[in-house]
Amino acid sequence: MKGCTLRCMWCSNPESLHARRQIGVYPQRCIGVDKCGMCLTVAPDPAALVVEDGRVTRLDADDPQDYFACAAVCPTDALKVWGQRATVGEVMREVLADRDFYEESGGGLTLSGGEALAQSAFAVELLRAARAEGVSGDLEQSVATLPGGCDEWAIGSAGVASAPSPFPRINAQRNRYLTSDYSVESQRAILVTEAYRSHQSLKPLPYLSLLIADCTEKGRDVTAGGARYNSTGAQAVGLGTVADGLAAIRHLVFDRRLTTGAELLAAMSANWEGFDYLYALVNGSKVPHYGNDDPYADDLARYAAAVWCREVTRHDDAHGGRFQPGMFSVSSNIPFGKMQGASPDGRRAGEPLSDGIAPVHNEPGPHDHKGVTAIINSAARLDQRLLTNGALLNIRIVPSSLEGPQADDNLASLIRAYFRRGGSHLQIYVESREVLIDADAHPDKYPGLLVYVNGYSTLWDELGETLKREIIARSELSIDENTGLTPPGQGF
Numbered sequence: 001m002k003g004c005t006l007r008c009m010w011c012s013n014p015e016s017l018h019a020r021r022q023i024g025v026y027p028q029r030c031i032g033v034d035k036c037g038m039c040l041t042v043a044p045d046p047a048a049l050v051v052e053d054g055r056v057t058r059l060d061a062d063d064p065q066d067y068f069a070c071a072a073v074c075p076t077d078a079l080k081v082w083g084q085r086a087t088v089g090e091v092m093r094e095v096l097a098d099r100d101f102y103e104e105s106g107g108g109l110t111l112s113g114g115e116a117l118a119q120s121a122f123a124v125e126l127l128r129a130a131r132a133e134g135v136s137g138d139l140e141q142s143v144a145t146l147p148g149g150c151d152e153w154a155i156g157s158a159g160v161a162s163a164p165s166p167f168p169r170i171n172a173q174r175n176r177y178l179t180s181d182y183s184v185e186s187q188r189a190i191l192v193t194e195a196y197r198s199h200q201s202l203k204p205l206p207y208l209s210l211l212i213a214d215c216t217e218k219g220r221d222v223t224a225g226g227a228r229y230n231s232t233g234a235q236a237v238g239l240g241t242v243a244d245g246l247a248a249i250r251h252l253v254f255d256r257r258l259t260t261g262a263e264l265l266a267a268m269s270a271n272w273e274g275f276d277y278l279y280a281l282v283n284g285s286k287v288p289h290y291g292n293d294d295p296y297a298d299d300l301a302r303y304a305a306a307v308w309c310r311e312v313t314r315h316d317d318a319h320g321g322r323f324q325p326g327m328f329s330v331s332s333n334i335p336f337g338k339m340q341g342a343s344p345d346g347r348r349a350g351e352p353l354s355d356g357i358a359p360v361h362n363e364p365g366p367h368d369h370k371g372v373t374a375i376i377n378s379a380a381r382l383d384q385r386l387l388t389n390g391a392l393l394n395i396r397i398v399p400s401s402l403e404g405p406q407a408d409d410n411l412a413s414l415i416r417a418y419f420r421r422g423g424s425h426l427q428i429y430v431e432s433r434e435v436l437i438d439a440d441a442h443p444d445k446y447p448g449l450l451v452y453v454n455g456y457s458t459l460w461d462e463l464g465e466t467l468k469r470e471i472i473a474r475s476e477l478s479i480d481e482n483t484g485l486t487p488p489g490q491g492f
């Protein structure tokens with residue numbers, strides 16, 4: 001909560017010192033006033049936005065409120081409003097979204113700041129509301145208001161009931177967008193089935209059939225359905241790419257009308273060249289993205305996955321079984337991406353598609369920016385029961401967040417909460433971006449560095465350059481603070 005009576009030199013949350021809303025300036029995120037300059041067009045006094053080396057570096061204004069419009073139009077969050085007004089009910093909606101995690105870990109809501117009691121009436125109401133919902137509440141205080149130094153007060157909790165998750169409403173726009181995928185998937189299923197049928201007649205596998213249960217008893221080759229269990233796996237890649245593309249179209253063209261479909265198409269046809277503002281916008285946090293616990297984008301991912309699963313399972317395979325849909329890409333998101341043109345999620349032509357059911361990370365950086373629990377919540381919104389051949393969520397955790405005494409419990413809670421919410425397959429890779437970048441530059445220093453790719457592990461040295469870039473670009477997440485933010489410009 002914003003507002004504090006102290007001004008400690010070592011404060012780690014300086015944005016919470018002042019009670020009023022402010023504008024934070026992040027010069028490294030500014031793409032340059034020559035390429036963008038949107039903030040200058042809406043600033044009451046453009047000279048108040050100090051520009052150095054072509055980037056906005058400071059706001060020099062008495063009342064930052066007059067410049068909130070600059071932050072609203074900034075596509076990269078180089079200008080960001082610090083602070084948000086919220087009612088007790090609005091905060092509680094956020095709190096209750098994570099109740100599964102509290103139940104698993106014994107955790108709850110902690111009010112901190114700044115000094116939470118600088119807004120004491122609100123703090124008390126919020127803690128009462130949490131207690132009424134059975135969520136424990138803590139208050140972290142500074143020495144200025146509580147004799148004895150920084151402290152925490154436990155408010156207590158009771159059992160928590162689960163709420164049903166919202167189901168997405170299918171509309172004509174999304175149907176139109178995915179119509180082509182229907183037919184493509186059907187054609188693929190038919191072609192795969194025909195290929196297997198050819199296999200049965202031209203190249204049966206009698207020796208393998210001897211080793212598989214029921215083939216001998218049935219007197220039937222494994223390629224002809226002799227096995228007890230028959231199915232054919234069908235994998236999809238790029239779910240995040242599709243979801244973020246749909247979200248960008250819906251948000252920018254239909255809801256906010258910040259661009260037109262024609263302009264978006266022109267930008268993709270030009271591989272985003274000459275469309276810097278739009279490129280920064282679709283890759284920035286102003287557009288909702290899958291992986292941030294935001295139903296706007298997550299429901300589109302859920303919808304796209306369900307459509308694809310339904311289409312795949314409509315078809316019988318050549319063995320007398322069914323096609324089983326799955327989403328784990330191994331490394332096929334790299335070659336499939338090479339074959340694809342630019343996409344509306346802000347991906348340039350030839351760049352990798354998103355892997356498994358993980359969020360997107362394009363060249364400017366990852367699209368998820370709210371930490372590991374947000375990713376978990378987004379992935380758990382998919383109906384993973386439909387993905388009978390597996391749904392892999394790949395996340396990378398920084399080693400330092402696994403070092404404290406709470407680390408094991410935190411990790412166990414995270415895993416349990418994901419599976420409790422319907423997750424089916426979670427793979428966690430522990431390595432820092434710093435080490436990977438160093439290994440890339442100095443391979444001799446890391447002769448045995450084993451990296452987890454996507455369903456398999458291998459030596460770093462044996463990976464191709466594109467795959468190395470893709471692994472380096474993955475979000476770096478922390479499980480001790482849930483603030484696994486990747487600075488912009490460190491993407492693929």
Ligand code: SF4
Pocket residue numbers: 029030031032033036037038039040055056070073074075076077078079
């Ligand atoms: S709007 Fe943002 S990115 Fe564009 S020039 Fe201003 S600060 Fe830079």
